[in-house]
Amino acid sequence: MSATPPPPAPIASRPRYARLQTRRCGAALMVADKSGAAALLALADDAPELMSKASVVLCDAAEHAPALQARGAARLLQTSSTAGLSPAIATLLGDARMGLQVFLAGAEGLIAQVQSQLLSAGVPLGAIQAEHRGTAARRMQCVHCKTVAEDVTVDPYICPGCGRSLYVRDHFSRRVGAFQGVCIDAETPGEVPESVEIRI
Template structure:
């Protein structure tokens, strides 16, 4: 019998993840210095040349893809990755690593509180949000309830209309047949 799949992501605690044998690529988002210090202390004896800290800027996505392609395009078997950051950073990094050939089990994800992606199921707009339960879609203006359902493919939580019952029904006009 197949085990039930949960739709919310599972993250590792920074103190619990284990360094794997082989090469490890560390991708860290600079948002909480104490967490980065914990990771740097944990890995001080291994792979420090493969440690990259990304500052919050408009170009971190481009920098991330460059780092991943430099390390993994010519890599042999045995590479692992540790991603540490907010959910937005984690899932963009995860997608890039998996596109480069890493498997799900070769990637450790360590969550630091911050932004996460919300996908509006009404207009298909993707936006970053720090809200836990509710936000408003930047594109269509619908008040969204942020569901606990998470799409790894999109790297986002599903946002559905929070007040559907009060939005009224659309005008339906009768069509007379001639």
């Protein structure tokens, strides 16, 4: 009798998420979208003392701002889309102090974008926590033309930059903050499987 082969090992670069945990810090940066705001509220309820050190950025989540302000957030910025995240975070990083801890919550695309910016700014990976909430939509980079697409929910996916049909790999680039997409029919042009919904 032959043994059943073990399942393939998960790709090491694939992000893994957990519930946000309280950490001792000199300052805190919290970023969330509409889906992730509940995670920040839960963290604030678990560790109310953290909020007096917290600069919070909400992305398209204005309805959660009053609750976070009521919990004592030191500073609260809002943006209506992910395009506004980068300048808001750059502003807060300009005022950052030693001992900064970062708490991210929401869709994978938001987490990936913000984490990439933080790492580029010199924030160590060990100081960043992320809790995934909401959609399985991914931020994806085409390895051929380097176009970055937001909210990719199907695989294969047509690249908006070069038009190739891309296999959306589980390989994740922290530097770019995106999953990698490679041409799915490079060896067999025109043979593209039907798109399926991406699952976590």
